[in-house]
Amino acid sequence: MREAFTYTQNSQINVVFNQKKEKSAALPFPIDEKVSHAPLEKMEKALNRLVGMSEVKKMVKELYAWLYVYRKREEAQLKVGKQSFHMLFKGNPGTGKTTVARLLSDLFREMEILPKGQLIEAERADLVGEYIGQTAQKTRDLVKKALGGVLFIDEAYSLSRGGEKDFGKEAVDTLVKQMEDHNTEFILVLAGYSDEMDDFLQMNPGLPSRFPMIFSFPDFSGDELLQISGQMMEEREYRMTTEARKRLSRHLHQKVIDHDAHFSNGRYVRNLIEKTIRRQAVRLVREGAFDRDSLLTIRTCDLALDDERFPLNADEAFSTI
Structure with missing residues (x-):
């Protein structure tokens, strides 16, 4: 299988799969031996230690190509625009989502997309407070801690399970505002079960368009x-x-x-x-x-x-x- 990124008007990325026989470890593009691709080589070494996840690995490699060309266009003073790298990870527990998030945070740092590249892991309790006014502040503090790196929120769908009176909605609304205010200063990765994450995206009309990349993590055989x-x-x-x-x-x-x-x-x-x-x-x-x-x-x-x-x-x- 080989995949390539295509772009829509709202900068979302769709993964197009074309049938082609090739080794799963093969790069999706030729490498010029005169050009240093140390971040890719390091990423490949880490990916090769992971079992399965063939499509995820291909997406990560193509993400590298995208970031590399992005930098080259900047150097050539071509139009690049402000890109959003926020992501959704869909899959069951134990399918490698946190591991891949950690690898991507390193890649974004080495590609100079993020200055620090730290991975901040969080869950509902880290965002939602018990009293009025706590939730928005806790969420802002968490984003502040993640600036320059990646904020990884596991089981993000749990923010939508408390009903109208629950503070989870306030946390989501605050996240959306922080994504707008600090769009290029951190990367938000929301993870959880596939179906639940689809429902979660309906919680705020501004959510779907803010996640241009979606990674699916299948169960292991x-x-x-x-x-x-x-x-x-x-x-x-x-x-x-x-x-x-x-x-x-x-x-x-x-x-x-x-x-x-x-x-x-x-x-x-x-x-x-x-x-x-x-x-x-x-x-x-x-x-x-x-x-x-x-x-x-x-x-x-x-x-x-x-x-x-x-x-x-x-x-x-x-x-x-």
């Missing part, structure tokens, strides 16, 4: 979740036995099929790996086996799976070797 778990194990210097890997694979594929409402993709895998490592530690202490191979190895009985018919407690795990 069972194979991708298994790959993520393998990366996490490797980073922590652990390895699974063949049977443990097969058991984990079956478990993760089943989680994807079940599509549990509380299933949080990558976050679930991270929590599973951390619990598994603790279970392995308990087993090793009970066994008294601390040679290198034992310290490295994760067995099937170590896996902290929530679909076990008879979940093992610590003492039971010691006896099932």
Whole structure:
């Protein structure tokens, strides 16, 4: 798949996908070896460590191309206009939204779009106050803290769930005003579930036109979740036995099929790996086996799976070797 940005009159960006066979890691444009693209090379290195998200990765690369040409047009004293880089991230929890926001904040700093490039993470409680007058001030203070960088608000749709008397609407109205007053001084990224974010945009008539870029983060497949778990194990210097890997694979594929409402993709895998490592530690202490191979190895009985018919407690795990 290859994608390109097209522009509408209100500067919104639409992603047009053209069918074409090519490697997913291929750049969407040729690189002149005489030109330094260090920010892109750094971004590519970070993106290549991420599992899946092929379309998100392509959009990030094309965003780099857009920013690069934007700077070149400035240098050539061509008309560029004031561009808005505010974004919407749509997807379920644990699909990589915060990770990508952090990478983009670094990119905007290195491309000199933002002077600082810090990422300020926030949620409803950071914007909404308990009393009249608190919300607007809290929101303004948060934006002030984010000036020069990226303000990332997760589960942004929660600002619209309190009804007419809730202060969430005041927070949204204040954000819209701050986006207008400080349009080029910070980048706002609103993230949340796809359907809920679509409803959220209807909360204020000024919202949709202020977000020219929309990134969609699909759920990970069972194979991708298994790959993520393998990366996490490797980073922590652990390895699974063949049977443990097969058991984990079956478990993760089943989680994807079940599509549990509380299933949080990558976050679930991270929590599973951390619990598994603790279970392995308990087993090793009970066994008294601390040679290198034992310290490295994760067995099937170590896996902290929530679909076990008879979940093992610590003492039971010691006896099932």
